[in-house]
Amino acid sequence: MMKKRILIISLLACLCGLGAKAQNVSDLIISEALAVPDSTGILDDYGARNGWIEILNTSQGTVTIGGCFLTDDKSNLKKSLIPKSDSRTQILPRQVMLFYASGNGAQGTFYTDFKVQKGSTVYLVSNDGRTIIDSLLVPANLPDGMSVAKFPVDAKQIKHATSAEPCVPTPRILNDSVDSKTKAQQMAEKDPHGFILTIVSVSVVFLSLAILWFLFTSLFKDKSKQTKKEAAPKKKASSKDAPMDDATALAIALALEMEQGGDDIAAIAMALHLHLTQSVHDAESFVVTFQQGNSSAWRNKQLNFRQLPR
Amino acid sequence: MDQIISSLEQFWQFTGFANVAWQNLVMIAIGIGFITVAIIKEWEPLLLVPIGFGMIIGNIPMFPGLNIGIYENGSVLNTLYQGVKMGWYPPLIFLGIGAMTDFSALISQPRLILIGAAAQMGIFGAYLLAMHVGFLPNEAGAIGIIGGADGPTAIFLSSKLAPDLMGAIAVSAYSYMALVPVIQRPIMLALTNKKERLIKMPTPRQVSPKEKMIFPIVGFLTTAFIVPSGLPLLGMLFFGNLLKESGVTRRLAETARGPLIDVVTTLIGLTVGASTQADKFLTGKSLLIFGLGLLSFVIATTCGVLFVKGINVFIKNPAKKINPLIGNAGVSAVPDSARVSEVVGREFDKNNHLLMHAMGPNVAGVIGSAVAAGILLSFLG
Numbered sequence: 001m002m003k004k005r006i007l008i009i010s011l012l013a014c015l016c017g018l019g020a021k022a023q024n025v026s027d028l029i030i031s032e033a034l035a036v037p038d039s040t041g042i043l044d045d046y047g048a049r050n051g052w053i054e055i056l057n058t059s060q061g062t063v064t065i066g067g068c069f070l071t072d073d074k075s076n077l078k079k080s081l082i083p084k085s086d087s088r089t090q091i092l093p094r095q096v097m098l099f100y101a102s103g104n105g106a107q108g109t110f111y112t113d114f115k116v117q118k119g120s121t122v123y124l125v126s127n128d129g130r131t132i133i134d135s136l137l138v139p140a141n142l143p144d145g146m147s148v149a150k151f152p153v154d155a156k157q158i159k160h161a162t163s164a165e166p167c168v169p170t171p172r173i174l175n176d177s178v179d180s181k182t183k184a185q186q187m188a189e190k191d192p193h194g195f196i197l198t199i200v201s202v203s204v205v206f207l208s209l210a211i212l213w214f215l216f217t218s219l220f221k222d223k224s225k226q227t228k229k230e231a232a233p234k235k236k237a238s239s240k241d242a243p244m245d246d247a248t249a250l251a252i253a254l255a256l257e258m259e260q261g262g263d264d265i266a267a268i269a270m271a272l273h274l275h276l277t278q279s280v281h282d283a284e285s286f287v288v289t290f291q292q293g294n295s296s297a298w299r300n301k302q303l304n305f306r307q308l309p310r
Numbered sequence: 311m312d313q314i315i316s317s318l319e320q321f322w323q324f325t326g327f328a329n330v331a332w333q334n335l336v337m338i339a340i341g342i343g344f345i346t347v348a349i350i351k352e353w354e355p356l357l358l359v360p361i362g363f364g365m366i367i368g369n370i371p372m373f374p375g376l377n378i379g380i381y382e383n384g385s386v387l388n389t390l391y392q393g394v395k396m397g398w399y400p401p402l403i404f405l406g407i408g409a410m411t412d413f414s415a416l417i418s419q420p421r422l423i424l425i426g427a428a429a430q431m432g433i434f435g436a437y438l439l440a441m442h443v444g445f446l447p448n449e450a451g452a453i454g455i456i457g458g459a460d461g462p463t464a465i466f467l468s469s470k471l472a473p474d475l476m477g478a479i480a481v482s483a484y485s486y487m488a489l490v491p492v493i494q495r496p497i498m499l500a501l502t503n504k505k506e507r508l509i510k511m512p513t514p515r516q517v518s519p520k521e522k523m524i525f526p527i528v529g530f531l532t533t534a535f536i537v538p539s540g541l542p543l544l545g546m547l548f549f550g551n552l553l554k555e556s557g558v559t560r561r562l563a564e565t566a567r568g569p570l571i572d573v574v575t576t577l578i579g580l581t582v583g584a585s586t587q588a589d590k591f592l593t594g595k596s597l598l599i600f601g602l603g604l605l606s607f608v609i610a611t612t613c614g615v616l617f618v619k620g621i622n623v624f625i626k627n628p629a630k631k632i633n634p635l636i637g638n639a640g641v642s643a644v645p646d647s648a649r650v651s652e653v654v655g656r657e658f659d660k661n662n663h664l665l666m667h668a669m670g671p672n673v674a675g676v677i678g679s680a681v682a683a684g685i686l687l688s689f690l691g
């Protein structure tokens with residue numbers, strides 16, 4: 001018994017662990033970085049043009065990046081701390097956050113203590129200061145004013161790969177969202193009259209229910225034969241001429257006496273009639289009983305009194 | 311004295327009389343109409359009374375900015391409305407539906423499950439029509455789901471695909487669900503002949519508790535793997551049914567099908583009603599939605615009945631033929647559409663009880679509409 005409990009608790013703990021992992025800092029990636037801005041580069045809060053690092057939350061839940069580190073030195077993973085206490089460090093689902101690589105982290109929450117150098121690798125480090133969550137290599141030959149970026153490579157947009165070519169910078173914008181359209185807009189273009197969606201959807205609905213049909217027909221095939229066999233002797237035993245069991249008669253009498261409405265009496269009588277004569281009623285999960293009153297530990301005050309030891 | 315008059319004038323500006331518009335009065339009249347129909351005709355009273363009263367609440371003219379309206383952030387009504395807007399209520403209702411639904415009619419005759427699929431053509435027929443009249447694909451999908459004859463599913467999907475149209479879609483879905491006997495009967499009679507209406511179907515076999523226990527698990531795994539986007543609805547439906555059938559969670563099942571579903575139904579009805587504020591509801595689009603909703607019910611019923619007739623062509627054994635009068639029950643208005651099958655069937659043969667048979671496609675329709683909603687969500691969401 002104890003082993004079983006431990007097993008169940010361990011299983012639940014594992015499940016909780018999996019659930020917690022689903023929306024934590026491991027879902028963050030460095031989606032884009034720029035080393036040397038040109039004259040068109042964005043200005044930071046101080047009016048200066050710096051390189052920058054863009055972080056993407058790939059999950060469908062909000063993730064707090066506060067407490068994590070950014071670095072360009074693998075031997076010093078805690079080089080630039082992202083302040084923990086700033087509520088602005090929450091990244092919404094499928095959204096990005098930009099950090100200016102000004103080389104002076106004291107300038108604010110979104111500034112790093114290092115500058116992005118060409119040929120270096122930028123690392124995002126977990127809040128334990130040891131685990132590297134993601135990294136991005138900034139090519140040595142990256143032209144000024146161009147960025148290195150990652151793009152989604154799977155339909156779920158979770159896995160990303162670095163683009164081989166330098167990219168036009170898209171700070172604070174999802175890398176794949178420049179031309180992105182909603183599903184409905186895409187559908188309006190692909191299927192303006194709705195015929196394709198209709199054919200596919202009807203097929204899927206039929207397929208789903210046909211699979212259910214097949215499963216139930218095959219799963220419960222033997223059961224039906226068995227239940228028919230079981231039902232056969234019952235029918236004989238409960239024919240009209242057979243004397244009614246005393247307990248059954250008493251149950252019927254009590255039930256009819258206690259119920260006031262005509263509908264209830266008719267329903268009970270019909271159900272019992274079908275059950276006893278035709279066996280068409282299901283084998284119910286519960287035993288049906290007729291109880292007077294509705295007392296429980298919650299209602300009866302005397303059951304809630306404290307039992308003092310004597 | 312001037313101050314008193316000035317205060318009274320100021321107060322007057324806050325009253326409903328000063329802010330009333332004819333559109334508000336129209337919506338209040340519709341709300342009273344819903345309540346009247348629900349009380350006198352007893353058409354879906356559990357839904358129409360809350361929706362009708364919600365319409366009255368939502369259309370009381372008021373001075374904006376008092377933080378009491380349903381569309382004003384932080385107001386009580388707005389907080390309750392989040393369950394509709396964010397889609398919390400529909401899965402909870404599905405939990406209750408699962409806990410009160412007996413799937414044995416379906417398990418005993420699995421062949422009837424496909425009728426539930428055929429009737430979903432109402433959804434896609436309405437989708438095509440909505441696209442044709444100029445709605446965007448996401449709006450057309452949300453309108454089409456009215457044809458599933460399933461209020462919670464309609465609210466769930468429209469809240470995701472077209473939140474602006476949700477009020478009209480929800481009211482349309484529930485209105486036509488209340489009118490199922492009126493809409494379906496003439497179609498059933500028009501599409502069947504007397505011989506077909508008199509078909510007697512074989513008595514369903516007995517279903518064991520073990521089969522009923524296995525059903526929600528197998529049903530959920532199958533449908534959820536095919537359409538994971540229907541997870542909130544399918545998961546709750548089959549979970550509720552497992553609570554009912556497992557035999558060991560009776561208290562949970564009773565709560566789900568009793569107090570929980572009652573509370574959620576009250577809140578969903580009231581807030582959906584209140585969301586139909588005149589300025590957002592009384593538009594040409596709403597009228598179109600009502601028209602398309604009616605057509606979707608007609609298409610669903612027609613396809614269900616014709617599908618059964620089509621199946622009968624391939625069934626050689628006369629004893630195994632299916633009465634086409636249960637075809638209408640493929641829509642998921644449980645148990646109203648099954649009841650229509652029973653009533654119409656008994657009009658022609660008093661001893662021909664179709665209710666038990668019609669419940670099969672009826673509950674299959676619940677699964678089918680949730681699957682269809684999942685598909686539309688994955689394509690258009």
